[in-house]
Amino acid sequence: MKKLTIPKSVVQEMMKNDFFSQWLGIEVMDVTEGTCKLKMRIKKDMLNGFGIAHGGIAFALADSALAFAANSRNKKSLVLDANISFLAPVKEHDQLYATATEVNITNRTGIYNISVTNQDDKLIAVFKGIVFRKSENWFPDQE
Amino acid sequence: MKKLTIPKSVVQEMMKNDFFSQWLGIEVMDVTEGTCKLKMRIKKDMLNGFGIAHGGIAFALADSALAFAANSRNKKSLVLDANISFLAPVKEHDQLYATATEVNITNRTGIYNISVTNQDDKLIAVFKGIVFRKSENWFPDQE
Amino acid sequence: MKKLTIPKSVVQEMMKNDFFSQWLGIEVMDVTEGTCKLKMRIKKDMLNGFGIAHGGIAFALADSALAFAANSRNKKSLVLDANISFLAPVKEHDQLYATATEVNITNRTGIYNISVTNQDDKLIAVFKGIVFRKSENWFPDQE
Amino acid sequence: MKKLTIPKSVVQEMMKNDFFSQWLGIEVMDVTEGTCKLKMRIKKDMLNGFGIAHGGIAFALADSALAFAANSRNKKSLVLDANISFLAPVKEHDQLYATATEVNITNRTGIYNISVTNQDDKLIAVFKGIVFRKSENWFPDQE
Numbered sequence: 021m022k023k024l025t026i027p028k029s030v031v032q033e034m035m036k037n038d039f040f041s042q043w044l045g046i047e048v049m050d051v052t053e054g055t056c057k058l059k060m061r062i063k064k065d066m067l068n069g070f071g072i073a074h075g076g077i078a079f080a081l082a083d084s085a086l087a088f089a090a091n092s093r094n095k096k097s098l099v100l101d102a103n104i105s106f107l108a109p110v111k112e113h114d115q116l117y118a119t120a121t122e123v124n125i126t127n128r129t130g131i132y133n134i135s136v137t138n139q140d141d142k143l144i145a146v147f148k149g150i151v152f153r154k155s156e157n158w159f160p161d162q163e
Numbered sequence: 164m165k166k167l168t169i170p171k172s173v174v175q176e177m178m179k180n181d182f183f184s185q186w187l188g189i190e191v192m193d194v195t196e197g198t199c200k201l202k203m204r205i206k207k208d209m210l211n212g213f214g215i216a217h218g219g220i221a222f223a224l225a226d227s228a229l230a231f232a233a234n235s236r237n238k239k240s241l242v243l244d245a246n247i248s249f250l251a252p253v254k255e256h257d258q259l260y261a262t263a264t265e266v267n268i269t270n271r272t273g274i275y276n277i278s279v280t281n282q283d284d285k286l287i288a289v290f291k292g293i294v295f296r297k298s299e300n301w302f303p304d305q306e
Numbered sequence: 307m308k309k310l311t312i313p314k315s316v317v318q319e320m321m322k323n324d325f326f327s328q329w330l331g332i333e334v335m336d337v338t339e340g341t342c343k344l345k346m347r348i349k350k351d352m353l354n355g356f357g358i359a360h361g362g363i364a365f366a367l368a369d370s371a372l373a374f375a376a377n378s379r380n381k382k383s384l385v386l387d388a389n390i391s392f393l394a395p396v397k398e399h400d401q402l403y404a405t406a407t408e409v410n411i412t413n414r415t416g417i418y419n420i421s422v423t424n425q426d427d428k429l430i431a432v433f434k435g436i437v438f439r440k441s442e443n444w445f446p447d448q449e
Numbered sequence: 450m451k452k453l454t455i456p457k458s459v460v461q462e463m464m465k466n467d468f469f470s471q472w473l474g475i476e477v478m479d480v481t482e483g484t485c486k487l488k489m490r491i492k493k494d495m496l497n498g499f500g501i502a503h504g505g506i507a508f509a510l511a512d513s514a515l516a517f518a519a520n521s522r523n524k525k526s527l528v529l530d531a532n533i534s535f536l537a538p539v540k541e542h543d544q545l546y547a548t549a550t551e552v553n554i555t556n557r558t559g560i561y562n563i564s565v566t567n568q569d570d571k572l573i574a575v576f577k578g579i580v581f582r583k584s585e586n587w588f589p590d591q592e
Binding site for chain 3: 462463464465466467468469470472493494495496497498499500502503504505506508509510512513516527528529530531532533534535
Binding site: 246248250266267274286289291293 | 389391393409410417429432434436
């Protein structure tokens with residue numbers, strides 16, 4: 021049986037108890053050290069009073085991508101601050117993709133960009149997040 | 164029968180189709196021109212892989228507060244950009260409160276601060292949002 | 307001779323080599339643990355192509371206020387991230403005031419709000435900054 | 450004599466009265482519709498109390514890049530909101546480069562990313578700005 025990489029093991033462990041990401045229907049497409057790609061589909065329960073996806077939905081998808089990308093380096097990492105710009109409306113049944121890339125890491129902090137696109141590859145939101153990197157690991161370092 | 168104020172009528176209208184705010188269990192405690200106060204309780208489905216509330220939950224509560232406060236002025240208003248700082252973890256069964264205040268409005272834009280506190284009045288997140296104010300009204304101006 | 311408080315000593319020490327704050331003409335009105343109040347006047351050299359103060363000027367004033375408020379706690383603190391909203395234009399000869407307040411501090415991070423007002427007490431910008439708090443002190447702890 | 454492009458004409462016009470960008474020593478390396486590239490060198494007057502460049506300097510450079518990139522489309526555009534993350538210290542005599550790219554524009558708003566690098570091509574700050582696009586032009590549309 022093939023052994024998972026550290027990044028994949030961390031995210032598998034995180035997803036197990038991440039009931040909100042499960043409710044959102046988030047699927048992990050890929051994860052490597054410092055990056056990750058997720059997808060999800062918009063359901064009726066995710067709409068707001070304008071009949072489009074609530075801003076919290078694209079944010080939550082991006083925030084999960086941030087958490088997975090940051091923690092993938094095996095250091096427990098907590099989100100301190102996030103910023104999102106909403107560029108285009110998201111409709112029911114749309115498929116969303118979140119792609120996280122690492123801008124910069126130091127011993128204690130990390131900055132990540134997440135782009136959110138839809139099934140037509142249209143950019144619907146851009147997100148930047150800052151994490152605090154604890155000294156605690158997910159798995160022993162020399163596994 | 165007492166007639167609702169414009170701000171309350173707008174938010175009632177918005178909440179009717181805001182299925183995500185309904186799923187979150189958001190209750191509108193108060194709304195006036197440019198302000199609003201909401202509450203909700205944290206359920207198991209809102210937790211993340213650390214066993215605390217997913218960052219998307221406090222964001223979504225604040226984002227709803229922003230939308231209601233901005234639209235309460237009877238101008239359809241869309242969120243352009245939002246920033247959130249997470250100050251303390253939120254646990255299952257916690258009661259959250261979001262209080263929106265208006266920092267500044269111009270003809271076309273508005274800036275709002277939202278503070279999110281818990282049942283112990285502890286500040287758990289601060290949020291700032293920028294909206295674009297369309298020329299379209301929710302209700303005729305001289306109702 | 308009256309001994310300066312730790313916050314005032316730190317800021318005096320910082321200002322000594324802060325040539326840009328000196329160029330801006332920043333005066334320290336007050337500083338206590340976690341707060342500070344500054345003022346400065348807009349000169350012609352601070353204007354942009356629209357004939358109003360360049361955005362970098364209000365930012366720099368707020369950034370100095372952030373640095374002084376955060377370092378006043380005697381822990382060397384570096385700005386990680388800052389956000390500013392510009393609310394009203396600033397003109398030549400305007401007097402600006404920056405007031406920094408502490409939103410939250412942890413062992414390693416701090417969040418501060420800075421409001422920038424003019425001589426008519428009009429809010430012209432709101433600023434939020436996040437600092438990383440190093441373990442190094444400005445002065446020995448038990449001075 | 451070769452006629453300047455609209456983007457170059459706008460920026461030339463803006464720079465003429467932009468006394469702060471002149472004080473900073475900003476040079477325009479390139480400008481096209483929605484993009485621009487600037488450079489400047491760090492002088493002693495730009496340092497802060499830590500002996501490195503004041504945060505307002507990288508911000509101001511990025512803010513000028515934002516203004517030039519946004520206005521290059523011949524619509525007078527004002528900065529509403531900006532966010533900057535500081536990634537590495539900047540020292541006296543460093544050469545800084547700012548590169549602005551357009552993330553998204555609508556009729557009334559625009560979002561731009563600006564990266565700031567030094568002479569070693571090291572990323573020292575990332576900046577995101579939101580502008581409001583007025584209906585007023587810099588030059589008649591059919592010049």
